[in-house]
Amino acid sequence: MRPYAFGFEPLFLALALAAAALYWRAARRDPPPRWRAASFAAGLFLIAASLNSPLENLAAHYLLLMHLLQNALIADVAPLLVMLGLTPRMREALIRHGAGRLRSRWILPVWLLGWYLTHIAPFYNWALRTGWGLNIEHAILIAVGLLFWWPIVTGRLTPATGLAYLAAAFVGSAFLGLAYIFSSHPYYSYYEHVPRLWGLSATRDQSLGGILMNGEQTLVFLLAIGYFVMRLLDEEQVSGADGSSAQS
């Protein structure tokens, strides 16, 4: 198979279409602002395109670097965009259907567990060798990604708890990327036996994957932390704690 040929995981194409249909139905009752609709669409597009494009083929048959890029997109960026696409009424509907019971103190360990378990070598190799196992890996990553951003977008976290939540997630998840960067041997036997591309050895490929993952997480988490810091400052301005007169 040519490296830049299209690869497909049709399950996620179907799920993205189903999610788009559900969103369209909900949007008829509660029209979202344009930016929310665009965010939801961008999130779905990222999931569908990452898993149904040459990136999928490169990730599944050639480079760990591309696989980690794919995972970072579907686990971190796309879920955030999808969640931002929900209007308050859509979120309330989800809360009525059970999402209200989700607590950040449980979500964080579940997210970390999903993040690490899907990347441990036996599971990763198995998923790549079977092919269909990749569907399970990617489904877990998308699910825990959506779960992770839920308390952030619902606004149920105070700025202080939001900062603690994000800082714990940033530190907790960083070890995986760092392990890839600093390891002197490849973790995944599958990628030791695939055709090499771009002159990258298996170890170099893994190191670059770690760099990419770490860079992406740093960017996403620092942006989210910045948002909560701004909320903290706004809160102080409203209460007058910053020395300005309190706003009514």
Added chain:
Amino acid sequence: MSGTWFRTRLEQTWRTERHNPRVLPIVFAAVAALLFLQAVVRLRRRGRADLAGWDRIALFALGLGVTLFALVGPLDRLADTKLLSAHMGQHLLIGDLGPALMIVALRGPLLVFLLPAPVLAPIARNARVRAVLGALLRPRVAFGLWAANLAVWHVPYLYDAALEHQDLHDFEHLCWTVCGVLVWTLLVDPGSHKRLTVGGRVALAAAMFAAGQILTDVLVFSFTPLYPWYHGAYGISALADQQVSGLVMMVEQLLTLGTCVALLLRPRWLPRSRVATA
């Protein structure tokens, strides 16, 4: 007679030892320790031992200890000749952890008692000194200086030049300490001047972490060694050493700034959890 003898000996020692890189840090540390001790004694004599307890003494000693360890201990030799990561660790100790611990130790009246009255009074009365200090402790100025210091001293040419010239190296270390003292004064606010709100201090800590993260990423994600002075040592390649130095910076910042932010936000977490459990 004895005064002349002492001055002569001092001048002789200065002439022979002034190029010894260990002299200045030890002299500064001794002066800082003496100032701190006299502040503790004066405050205790006024019956306020509660504001000058052993916890403060331990914190100040620890801050001074890590600074001295970084500048005159084996870490200094390692930093100068062998490992970039050791040099990074040294800068973090003298520019971050050391100042942070000492400023935390000086919170409250101890800060006012740090300088003896005959020294403090003319400084406090001097409008120019007050204006300069006021300007340096403006959050944007302090952060700008800190970030510029971080960026400038990591330019490979300057980094290597400092390693080649001891005077420049001493100046570099002075810059780290001064900039560290400025930002940590804003973060800890030992004199309760309230130059920043809690949110502002959290924002400053986040900005410092973000700025540090840029340098970390450059060091960790670089494909080639950036500092020709270092060739790797103890089986660690120059590139791996450089990546470790980025990691050292990230971990140290997470610990110091993370602890600072956690302590600042702790009061906001407690009432919420009490409300939630009620």
